[in-house]
Amino acid sequence: MPRRKTIRETVPPATPSRRPEPPGRRHVTSHDVARRAGVSQSAVSRCFKPGGSASAKMRERVLRIAEEMGYTPNAIARSLITRRSNLIAVLISNLTSLYYPEVLSELSNCATAHGERILLFALPQESDVDRTIDQVMQYQVDGVIAAVRLSRQQLDAFARRNIPVVFFNRYLRDIPVNAVCCDQEDGARILVSRLYAAGHRRFGIIAGPKDSVVGEERVHATIDRLNDHGVRHVPVVRGGFDYESGRAGLHELARLAQRLPQVAVCANDVMAIGCIDAARYDLKLRVPEDLSVVGFDGVGPSTWESHRVTTIRQPVGRMAEATLTLMMDRIANPGMPPEKRILAGEFIEGRSARLA
Amino acid sequence: MPRRKTIRETVPPATPSRRPEPPGRRHVTSHDVARRAGVSQSAVSRCFKPGGSASAKMRERVLRIAEEMGYTPNAIARSLITRRSNLIAVLISNLTSLYYPEVLSELSNCATAHGERILLFALPQESDVDRTIDQVMQYQVDGVIAAVRLSRQQLDAFARRNIPVVFFNRYLRDIPVNAVCCDQEDGARILVSRLYAAGHRRFGIIAGPKDSVVGEERVHATIDRLNDHGVRHVPVVRGGFDYESGRAGLHELARLAQRLPQVAVCANDVMAIGCIDAARYDLKLRVPEDLSVVGFDGVGPSTWESHRVTTIRQPVGRMAEATLTLMMDRIANPGMPPEKRILAGEFIEGRSARLA
DNA sequence: AGTAAAAATGACTTCGAATGCAACCCGGAT
DNA sequence: ATCCGGGTTGCATTCGAAGTCATTTTTACT
The missing domain is CATH 3.40.50.2300 (Response regulator)
Known part of the structure; x- marks a missing residue:
């Protein structure tokens, strides 16, 4: 028995006999369907096109045969021409x-x-x-x-x-x-005005990385709005948008000023969560009684009972x-x-x- | 001057005059590169193929010209033939x-x-x-x-x-x-043996949805290992792998038995987190002193200080x-x-x- | 019935790259 | 000089569907 299956796969020279049902054919093409349906390839193509010009009779027939043969249009080929x-x-x-x-x-x-x-x-x-x-x-x-x-x-x-x-x-x-x-500016405005109205005066910011446009917007907008209310000298520390840097951020804020700020504005929720945990578990502070923490984004975990982050949710x-x-x-x-x-x-x- | 440029572009009818630089050409093809380099299209193709047969001189020349012309091989066309x-x-x-x-x-x-x-x-x-x-x-x-x-x-x-x-x-x-x-079975085995060794005897399980094979494996393996240790009658409640269902799960476990179990085994971390929060904030229990909670997966937030979930991390x-x-x-x-x-x-x- | 208009259909070409095959070139061995 | 052979190169074909155009069929209307 010769069995020259060396190049068995290269093209598909009709694999001798693999499975009984589908005789090893690579793909069913629109040509195959056309031949079986006794129409042209263009016709098959048109039948699959929503607005295509084809009689109801043919379309039905072609679609049925296509279904039977397991034909699926080749998106790659289509993309090439279209x-x-x-x-x-x-x-x-x-x-x-x-x-x-x-x-x-x-x-x-x-x-x-x-x-x-x-x-x-x-x-x-x-x-x-x-x-x-x-x-x-x-x-x-x-x-x-x-x-x-x-x-x-x-x-x-x-x-x-x-x-x-x-x-x-x-x-x-x-x-x-x-x-x-x-709208980051708007979000920052809301946060600041609510916090200021509640009597907070000493703020600290845990920012994101410098190269984040969104992060920077949040920080700048926050500072600007605070300035509007007459709050100056807002300390800013940098984080990397992750939990650990939120945590480290609060420690750094604590080191920076003699008195811890009343509010930590974090450039995103995950850092806010880290910040809250640092407050509670490292500094033994109560949140929000001893320290208010706000974030941005409104990610899923920010709603968890353990944190319930005050934040601006993005739609x-x-x-x-x-x-x-x-x-x-x-x-x-x-x-x-x-x-x-x-x-x-x-x-x-x-x-x-x-x-x- | 005849200028039969009628079919010059077919699709983009050459917006009258947009930018001077690229004269509206759609894509640079291997043909274009070939023409400019004075070689055949096949040659260009071969120059881009790692093992392709092409002299160093030609390859260098072609690649340079391709670069100049901004040629990028068309993956769609390649896919079609290969x-x-x-x-x-x-x-x-x-x-x-x-x-x-x-x-x-x-x-x-x-x-x-x-x-x-x-x-x-x-x-x-x-x-x-x-x-x-x-x-x-x-x-x-x-x-x-x-x-x-x-x-x-x-x-x-x-x-x-x-x-x-x-x-x-x-x-x-x-x-x-x-x-x-x-290996879920193995994970469950480790969890159960550690928990049992620590003296826990009353277990409850917060399972995932029935159609999750992984979830079911975790649950069944947990029950089996508990049985091995002689622990019977383990109550199981169902959740949906999300935070809220973990929370609700613990409440349900509490309703189910007269005494709350000592351990809640959750089919994933997020439910474990929900469960921990339910214990702490709803039932006013201490975790892990009053209730042990374990999960599966080892997702990022499971390491947060607020929860520090005991779990099996997937690699x-x-x-x-x-x-x-x-x-x-x-x-x-x-x-x-x-x-x-x-x-x-x-x-x-x-x-x-x-x-x- | 007759004709114009509309719809349906098929032959053929196209998209862009890869590849089998044949032709070729060049140097070295005979 | 002839021939061989490996390395290059080009020609022609192929992949599968879509669209153009010409042709045929059907429909509509006088």
Whole structure:
């Protein structure tokens, strides 16, 4: 028995006999369906296209046969000819944080609703974008949703290829770009005014990393609003948006001033949670009686009874929807000028701050 | 001057005059590069292929010109001919939980390392798989990583098209499949023996939903090990793996028995956290003095000072690596029989259980 | 019935890269 | 000089679906 199965897989030279049912065929193509249905390949293609010109009789017949044969249109082939991959690249970096998974989940839902699939680029570091960008190009994505920093050069690279980019919760200072953000300034204003009204006067801030536009906005807006109320000299310490740095942040604030502030404003919820824990378990303070702590984001765990963080919740669902809408718009009309959509956050009273 | 540029672009009818630099060209193709370099298209293709037969001189020249022209190979076109998309579908459902984002993050890293991209299918409900599966097929993915339930039919559909499937932390009872799991039985054994050794005798269990194989394994293994130690009549209440159901679970356990159990074994960390909070804030119990609580997973927040959950941490990174290795293997050799890889979890002492 | 308009259908081409095959080039051995 | 052979290179084909255009069929209306 010769058995020249050396190149058995290379193409598929009709595998001698593997399984009885499907005789080893690679894929059922529209040609196959066409032949079996006694129509042309174009006809099959049209039957699968919503608006396609095909008689009800044929469409029904073709669809039935396609079903029988287990035919599935090849999206790759379609993309090649239509120049539309229905793929949207999502660049995201802190998938292990509490905030971004929620974002990704919502983006995915919205994308599906708009008939797009998500090609995920989860970067270990924001700085890994460069190595990724080439991949993004290769896959001919219809658009890019960036929840990471992009340099001017990177943005240009996309522009050159007419690939629309929409930023999520960040943007570039000097260049007009498409972006969907939560109104950080407004959130900070609400927090500050509520806290000030409750009699707080000594504030401290636990900021995020310097390169986070959103983090910086929150901090600056907070300081500005405090200044408006005549509160000066607000100490700021830096964190990295994670639990430990929130905790360390409070210790640092304690070291910085003789008296601990009455309020710790944290640049996100996770740091607020770390801060609350530092207060309770390290400094033996009561929250909110001895120290008020507020955050930003409104992530899931911020509602846990153990912390009940007073925060500004981002309308992630609506932001994702806005992002996709904006994206589909730019895909349809590549010429349109950049647009920023800013949604208001929602004040969550929680219990981590004394508000009266 | 005839100038029959009528069909110059077909799709983008050359916006009258937009930017001077790139004259509206869609994409630079290998043909374009070839023409400019004075070589054939095949040559360009070969220059970009690692093992491709091309003289050093030509390769250098072509790559330089390609660079100049901003050429990027079209992965879509390549996939069509090679029948290899370098796309792996990841089916995942609870992206808003604390566990799966971590999984996704690790899977993404590993996939990149193996030269594959992730096509994300984040399902709002596990039951939405059916509507999704067709999409997965269309995109000609090289393989499917399933962190959701798949029915026998769905599995068959993939098998028929020779698309390898690897389950993440779940599998099917009666059908041999590729799967990477954490050893739940072993984890339960460790927890039970430590707790029993510390003198605990009255246990209660807060289980996950019935359709979670992993959840059920944890519960059954826990009960079995308890039986081994002579502990009978272990009350079990059901939760949904979320914070609130952990909280409600403890209340239900309290209602069920006259005396509250000494230990609440929760089917995951988030429920354990809910349970701890219910104990502390609703029932005014001290954890672990009055009630021991243990969980499974070892998600980030389980290490927070506020809870310090005693748990079995899953080696998510190594599991992801095993998943990808297994996957690449099946992609390379489609014929191989299914394989299950079971990795041991790591006991995390925490502080939510009295262990001595 | 007759004709114009509309709908349905098929042949053919296209998208962009990969690859089998044949042609070729060049140096070295005979 | 002839031939061999390995390394290069180009030609032509292929992947699977979609769209263009011409042709045929059906429908509608006078």
